[in-house]
Amino acid sequence: MALPVGTQLKYWSVAAVFFLVALWFLGDIILPFVIGGAVAYFLDPVADRLERLGLNRVMATVVITLIAVVIFTLLALLVIPLLVEQAVALVNVAPKAAQNLQAFLTERFPSLINEESILRQSLATLGQKIQDRGGEFINAALSSAMGIVNVVFLIVVVPVVTFYLLLDWDRMIAAIDGLLPREHAPVVRDLASQIDRTLASFIRGQGTVCLILGTYYAVALMLIGLQFGLVVGFIAGLITFIPYVGAIVGGALAIGLGLFQFWGEWWLLGGVAAVFVAGQFVEGNILTPKLVGDSVGLHPVWLLLALSAFGALFGFVGMLVAVPVAAAIGVVARYFTRRYKQSMLYRGGSDDPDEDAN
Numbered sequence: 001m002a003l004p005v006g007t008q009l010k011y012w013s014v015a016a017v018f019f020l021v022a023l024w025f026l027g028d029i030i031l032p033f034v035i036g037g038a039v040a041y042f043l044d045p046v047a048d049r050l051e052r053l054g055l056n057r058v059m060a061t062v063v064i065t066l067i068a069v070v071i072f073t074l075l076a077l078l079v080i081p082l083l084v085e086q087a088v089a090l091v092n093v094a095p096k097a098a099q100n101l102q103a104f105l106t107e108r109f110p111s112l113i114n115e116e117s118i119l120r121q122s123l124a125t126l127g128q129k130i131q132d133r134g135g136e137f138i139n140a141a142l143s144s145a146m147g148i149v150n151v152v153f154l155i156v157v158v159p160v161v162t163f164y165l166l167l168d169w170d171r172m173i174a175a176i177d178g179l180l181p182r183e184h185a186p187v188v189r190d191l192a193s194q195i196d197r198t199l200a201s202f203i204r205g206q207g208t209v210c211l212i213l214g215t216y217y218a219v220a221l222m223l224i225g226l227q228f229g230l231v232v233g234f235i236a237g238l239i240t241f242i243p244y245v246g247a248i249v250g251g252a253l254a255i256g257l258g259l260f261q262f263w264g265e266w267w268l269l270g271g272v273a274a275v276f277v278a279g280q281f282v283e284g285n286i287l288t289p290k291l292v293g294d295s296v297g298l299h300p301v302w303l304l305l306a307l308s309a310f311g312a313l314f315g316f317v318g319m320l321v322a323v324p325v326a327a328a329i330g331v332v333a334r335y336f337t338r339r340y341k342q343s344m345l346y347r348g349g350s351d352d353p354d355e356d357a358n
Contacts, residue, residue, distance in 0.1 A: 004272070018072065018343075023314050023317065023318065023321065024313075024314060028069070030317065031316065031317050031320075032157040032158045032161055033157075033161050034317055034320050034321060035158050035161075035162075035320065036157070036158050036159075036160075036161030036162040036165055036230050037162075037165055038320060039158070039162045040161075040162050040165035040166040041169075041199070041203070042203060042204060042207070043064055043068075043162075043166055044169050045078070045200075045204070046060075047060040047061060047064060047166055047169070050063060051249060058169070059165060061163060061166050061167045064166065065146065065159070065162075065163055067255060068159075069159075070211065082230055110116070115213040116124055150250045155204075158245055173205055177189070181185075187335075191332060191335060194331045195324070195327050195328050195331045198327040198330065198331060199323070199324055199327050202241075202323065202327065203323060204291075204301075205288075205291040206240075206241045206288075206291075207241075207281070208287075209241075209283060209287045209288060209291055210237045210238065210240045210241055210242060210246075210299060211237065212287060213236065213237050213240050213246065213279055213282075213283055213287070214233050214236060214238065214240070214281075215233070215235015215237070216233075216275075216279055217229075217232065217233035217236045217237060217250055217254075217275065217276070217279060218230045218232070218233025218234060218237070219233070220279075221233055221254060221272065222270060224252060224271050224272060224275070225261075225268070226257060226258055226261065226262075226272060227257065227261055228257060229254070232250055232253050235249065235250060235253065235277075236250025236251075236253075236254075236276075237250075239298065240283065241303070242300045242304070244280070246277060247276050247280040247283075250276060251272075251273065251276035252274065254272050254275070255269065255272055255273060258272045299330075301325055302330065303322075303323065305326075306322040306323045306325060306326035306329075306350070307319055307323075310322035310325065
């Protein structure tokens with residue numbers, strides 16, 4: 001005989017509370033394991049494809065690990081130091097940029113920028129505030145990262161965790177499936193497959209789009225000669241998952257920096273704008289339809305809310321688990337919405353199929 005619904009809700013509520021409490025107290029400790037699990041999930045389709053090509057699971061995992069080590073080494077030696085250097089330089093140049101903007105506005109719009117103008121006073125302090133706050137942010141980010149977990153420990157543990165999780169991924173999924181309540185196993189499998197499709201569309205698809213566009217923006221801007229092009233490309237690629245926002249924010253930042261660097265060289269400014277126009281065109285017509293699909297099922301506003309809430313409550317680890325939790329909640333909410341519309345609570349005494357469809 002099946003357990004009463006109330007009893008089942010109690011069990012699942014206890015499990016949810018246990019998960020949140022564990023996340024609260026063990027957030028710093030489980031960080032390498034969460035990152036390793038996310039990377040293994042991202043790479044599992046690659047391992048499956050290598051298996052279909054004839055490699056066994058061990059060899060597929062080894063090949064992926066060796067390629068990842070090479071890529072990480074190149075990033076650590078070539079890209080990351082340059083990115084940090086440009087970020088620090090961009091923060092330090094903010095006061096001079098604000099002064100140049102003030103001089104530009106004073107020369108061309110003297111009536112707008114007078115001695116008592118609020119705009120003039122704001123510009124006078126804007127650059128210094130950016131420098132102070134930006135420096136504090138970078139220092140806090142670096143120091144907090146060091147405080148969360150020893151960097152050496154993170155670098156060593158994450159690859160090891162990723163390797164073993166990737167190696168045993170299929171066996172783990174089979175073991176979890178064997179533990180599902182038999183009565184609800186078909187429904188849970190269906191919901192899990194929907195969550196997996198949502199995550200695959202977003203993390204694998206949208207993550208790949210962000211990586212491709214971020215690389216494109218950074219390389220194109222650096223080829224044009226824009227200072228801080230790597231930082232601008234990184235920022236634009238990072239927020240590309242929000243439709244149009246990545247191109248708008250990155251384009252505004254790049255053109256703003258280009259006005260100071262390329263003033264009078266309008267073809268270069270046009271080139272900066274063309275980079276983002278081309279990137280937006282490729283994203284909307286090629287990358288997103290091919291890699292993400294028509295429907296991700298994870299609305300950007302819902303995603304931002306989940307990132308903000310979990311980040312505030314559980315820190316960096318909370319932000320890492322926010323995406324799968326948001327996807328799971330979205331899928332479960334849609335499931336219960338369908339069940340609600342099939343229930344007597346929604347339909348009442350009506351058996352009219354047209355009313356049910358509405």
